[in-house]
Amino acid sequence: MNTVTSKILFERAQKTIPGGVNSPVRAFKSVGGTPVFIEKAKGAYLYDVDGNQYIDYIASWGPMILGHAHESVVKAIQEQAVNSTSYGAPTLLEIEMAELITSMVPNVDLIRMVSSGTEACMSALRLARGYTKRNKVIKFEGNYHGHADSFLVKAGSGLATLDIQTVPGITSGVSVDTLTAPYNDLNAVKKIVEENKNQVAAIIIEPVAGNMGCIIPQQGFLEGLRKLCTEEGIVFIFDEVMTGFRLAPGGAQEKLNIKADLVTYGKVIGGGMPVGAFGGKKEIMEHIAPLGSVYQAGTLSGNPIAMIAGYTMLKELKDNPSIYAELEAKTKYLGDGIEAVLQKHGEKYRINRFGSMISIHFCDHDIIDFDSAAKADIPRFNELFHFMLDNGIYLPPSAYESWFLNNALSYQDLDKTIATIDKFLQQ
Numbered sequence: 001m002n003t004v005t006s007k008i009l010f011e012r013a014q015k016t017i018p019g020g021v022n023s024p025v026r027a028f029k030s031v032g033g034t035p036v037f038i039e040k041a042k043g044a045y046l047y048d049v050d051g052n053q054y055i056d057y058i059a060s061w062g063p064m065i066l067g068h069a070h071e072s073v074v075k076a077i078q079e080q081a082v083n084s085t086s087y088g089a090p091t092l093l094e095i096e097m098a099e100l101i102t103s104m105v106p107n108v109d110l111i112r113m114v115s116s117g118t119e120a121c122m123s124a125l126r127l128a129r130g131y132t133k134r135n136k137v138i139k140f141e142g143n144y145h146g147h148a149d150s151f152l153v154k155a156g157s158g159l160a161t162l163d164i165q166t167v168p169g170i171t172s173g174v175s176v177d178t179l180t181a182p183y184n185d186l187n188a189v190k191k192i193v194e195e196n197k198n199q200v201a202a203i204i205i206e207p208v209a210g211n212m213g214c215i216i217p218q219q220g221f222l223e224g225l226r227k228l229c230t231e232e233g234i235v236f237i238f239d240e241v242m243t244g245f246r247l248a249p250g251g252a253q254e255k256l257n258i259k260a261d262l263v264t265y266g267k268v269i270g271g272g273m274p275v276g277a278f279g280g281k282k283e284i285m286e287h288i289a290p291l292g293s294v295y296q297a298g299t300l301s302g303n304p305i306a307m308i309a310g311y312t313m314l315k316e317l318k319d320n321p322s323i324y325a326e327l328e329a330k331t332k333y334l335g336d337g338i339e340a341v342l343q344k345h346g347e348k349y350r351i352n353r354f355g356s357m358i359s360i361h362f363c364d365h366d367i368i369d370f371d372s373a374a375k376a377d378i379p380r381f382n383e384l385f386h387f388m389l390d391n392g393i394y395l396p397p398s399a400y401e402s403w404f405l406n407n408a409l410s411y412q413d414l415d416k417t418i419a420t421i422d423k424f425l426q427q
């Protein structure tokens with residue numbers, strides 16, 4: 001595949017943009033090589049600046065659940081744009097968006113729009129702290145909640161007390177308030193809560209994890225956390241930036257039948273525009289300014305272009321819930337097909353799959369948390385990534401990322417993907 005123009009652009013980009021990209025994973029650092037520069041996308045396909053076509057398994061990291069440049073979304077954006085792109089004053093559109101979301105997610109009484117998933121999680125945590133008047137937060141190793149300081153702490157609160165920055169740029173004062181536990185380990189969380197009695201404001205979790213491959217919560221894990229939070233007065237936050245409106249109209253809460261106290265959104269909610277949101281129980285949400293004393297704001301929050309894009313996307317999903325069954329059937333078909341070729345070649349593997357999220361791990365152990373994901377054969381995944389890219393299939397450029405299916409994918413696309421993996425395994 002000829003990617004000469006991408007290579008020239010990557011050289012040029014690095015002269016004025018750190019690492020040539022505006023978000024690190026795009027630089028292909030974990031898989032190696034040069035990123036391809038995208039010119040346009042339509043349906044299930046990406047087209048790069050050299051005119052190559054790729055079957056897309058990233059969907060812009062989730063938002064493009066209906067495929068790229070979905071007609072109704074494009075039309076809605078065009079119609080709104082002529083009426084100006086921002087006012088900084090309230091609009092009817094924001095009410096319609098909030099009403100649509102609360103109609104799709106029954107336990108969200110109030111919802112505040114922001115501009116990214118990072119902002120949503122950061123604000124939800126501030127709210128939980130203001131509401132409980134406690135400082136600490138428990139997060140899970142390998143879960144990603146955006147790049148706010150509190151969430152970039154993986155572990156090592158021991159080191160943090162030495163007053164050094166364990167993560168460059170993040171003060172020890174912040175680090176000591178972030179406690180971490182392995183995913184799927186309820187007892188570890190119980191122990192932390194016990195050791196920090198009446199100090200934990202929130203437990204935040206990806207209800208189905210997508211940032212260390214796709215990892216499914218084991219039976220009883222989320223239920224146990226829910227019970228613990230209720231007993232201990234801890235705000236239970238579901239980070240549904242990835243799973244919200246992707247797994248079901250009501251997200252992971254609906255799919256897994258567990259109710260969080262606060263929920264954060266991003267990705268699908270903006271239909272490809274920069275949007276995030278956090279919402280939940282009225283009793284907690286009422287503490288946000290201007291109703292309450294927890295400050296949170298945004299010049300472009302509820303931006304009309306972003307709102308119309310997100311609203312149009314969510315409306316399509318609400319009005320056509322069969323999309324979810326279609327997506328799940330496609331993901332199962334893909335997973336089964338890949339499994340068959342992996343077996344045929346005597347490969348050691350695990351496939352984790354939930355709804356329209358799927359990840360393939362080269363290993364002989366179950367992938368249930370960050371450690372088990374890290375112990376898989378990462379170099380082998382990187383080889384697969386490059387082989388697929390060279391053959392017109394764009395997988396996430398990291399073994400630690402879930403693949404996201406979009407409903408524009410055809411069974412022919414899936415067959416081609418399976419056949420290409422078969423070819424990879426034959427080498």
Ligand SMILES: *Cc1c(COP(=O)(O)O)cnc(C)c1O
Nearest residue numbers: 116117118144145146241242266
């Ligand atoms: C992507 C993601 C975020 C961060 O969202 P941004 O819009 O990139 O800031 C937070 N949480 C989860 C689970 C995510 O997947």
